Amino acid sequence: MTRVLDVLLTIRPSATQAATVTTPAAGGISTLRPRITWTAVPNAISYEVQVATDATFTNLVVNQAGITGTTFTTLLLQPTTTYYVRVRGVSACATAPYSATRQLLTGTHTLRTATATQVPRPIGNTAGATTTSTIVIGNTERVSDLRIRDLTLTHPDISELEITLTNPVRRQTVLLAQACPGTNGLNLSFADDGIALACPPAAAGTVRPAGYLGDLLNDPAFGNWTLSIRDTRAGNGGTLTGWKLELYTLNEPPAAPTGLSVLAPS
Numbered sequence: 001m002t003r004v005l006d007v008l009l010t011i012r013p014s015a016t017q018a019a020t021v022t023t024p025a026a027g028g029i030s031t032l033r034p035r036i037t038w039t040a041v042p043n044a045i046s047y048e049v050q051v052a053t054d055a056t057f058t059n060l061v062v063n064q065a066g067i068t069g070t071t072f073t074t075l076l077l078q079p080t081t082t083y084y085v086r087v088r089g090v091s092a093c094a095t096a097p098y099s100a101t102r103q104l105l106t107g108t109h110t111l112r113t114a115t116a117t118q119v120p121r122p123i124g125n126t127a128g129a130t131t132t133s134t135i136v137i138g139n140t141e142r143v144s145d146l147r148i149r150d151l152t153l154t155h156p157d158i159s160e161l162e163i164t165l166t167n168p169v170r171r172q173t174v175l176l177a178q179a180c181p182g183t184n185g186l187n188l189s190f191a192d193d194g195i196a197l198a199c200p201p202a203a204a205g206t207v208r209p210a211g212y213l214g215d216l217l218n219d220p221a222f223g224n225w226t227l228s229i230r231d232t233r234a235g236n237g238g239t240l241t242g243w244k245l246e247l248y249t250l251n252e253p254p255a256a257p258t259g260l261s262v263l264a265p266s
Contacts, residue, residue, distance in 0.1 A: 013043040015091035019070075021102040024085075029107040031144035031250050032078075035218040036085055037071045041096050044089030051077075052084050055101060065090070073214030075193060076145060079108045109144035109248040112137075116227070116243045123155055123229055125237030130230045133240055137168070140222045141249035146213045148175060148190040149246050150204075153229070155238030158183045162230045165216065168223025173211035178232060185238075221249050 019038040024030045036049060049072050051062035061083070062074050077083060083104050089096040118133040148165065155161060159181040166172040175190050180199035187203045192213050194206040201207065225245055231237070 013091065014094035015041050015044040015089040015096040016094065017041050017089070018097045019047070019087045019089055019099045021085055021087055021099050024102070024104045026102060026104075028104075029250070029252065030083075030104040031142055031218055032076055032106050032109055032248070033074050033145055033214055033217050034077070034104060034106075035071060035073045035214075036087070038087045038099060040070050041089030043091045044096065045092060046090045047072075047087055048090060048095075049087050050085070050098075053081065055084050055103075057084065057086065073212070073217055075214075077106050079106055081106050107144075108251045110251055112139060112221070112247045112249055113149070114225075114245045114247070116245075119240055119242050121240040123153065123161070123238040123240060124231055125235060127232060127234040128230065130228055131240055132229075133227045133243065135225045135227075135245045137221045137223060137225060137245075137247065139247075139249055140220050141252050143167075143217045143219060143221050143247055144250045145248035146216055147206075147246040148209075148213075148227075149244040150187070150189060151175070151227075151243040152185075152187045152241045153238055154185050154241065155231075156184050156236050157181065158186050160231055160233045160236060162232060164211075164228045164230075165213075166226045166228065167216040167219060168221070168225065169219045171216050171219065173209060173213055173215050175209040175211070177210040179210070221247050 019041050021038045023037045024034045047067040048065045050057055053059045085102045086098040088098045114135045116133050116135050121131045121133050123131050159178050163176040164172055164174050183200045188201055189206040190209045191206050194208045197207045
């Protein structure tokens with residue numbers, strides 16, 4: 001007896017092409033939390049990034065999988081250290097080869113603390129009301145690391161609030177996203193290496209933000225750093241009473257002059 005079965009066969013495309021690391025630039029000095037970017041790999045659904053202290057990738061300090069975009073910012077690396085970076089795409093059926101290795105050398109950085117002067121600021125009691133406070137930075141060096149310190153505000157229910165930070169080139173991340181219902185007031189610091197937020201938050205603790213402060217690094221510090229607080233519900237108001245910006249900026253040599261003039265003695 002002959003039996004015929006219909007079988008549905010799905011052929012999924014594979015990632016076979018190597019990515020190309022595009023930043024950090026070869027031969028330059030890197031921040032201590034470099035932003036690694038690379039070209040997209042056809043058919044890849046995620047990427048893996050490795051950073052090591054040796055060219056054979058035996059001593060890994062970063063081994064991050066499941067990255068869905070083409071950029072990744074590391075946690076804090078050691079100063080004045082040579083690292084090696086490679087990236088590969090991953091598809092449902094195959095893993096692409098690694099990119100060519102990119103070598104980078106980290107520099108050193110300096111802590112610069114700025115305290116907000118645009119406080120206190122009222123937090124409106126209408127849905128969608130947004131309060132902003134800006135710290136202006138005059139230093140032009142690239143940002144190597146970042147923390148928000150001593151963010152304090154009054155409000156009867158902080159779960160009604162969304163708090164964001166925007167850097168001078170308009171990159172933005174979320175610090176607090178309508179968390180901890182019923183919590184009255186806030187006194188927190190935010191850092192990517194902080195602890196997970198627990199409710200109610202412990203006063204004066206340092207917690208991980210809802211987003212990623214690493215997204216705001218590696219650009220020049222110069223310009224406006226804006227804290228925004230949006231009240232998502234009507235009825236309750238409050239006051240932003242203070243916050244500080246801790247920037248670690250890369251110690252870079254001054255740019256070479258674009259032209260020289262020689263003056264003859266008079």
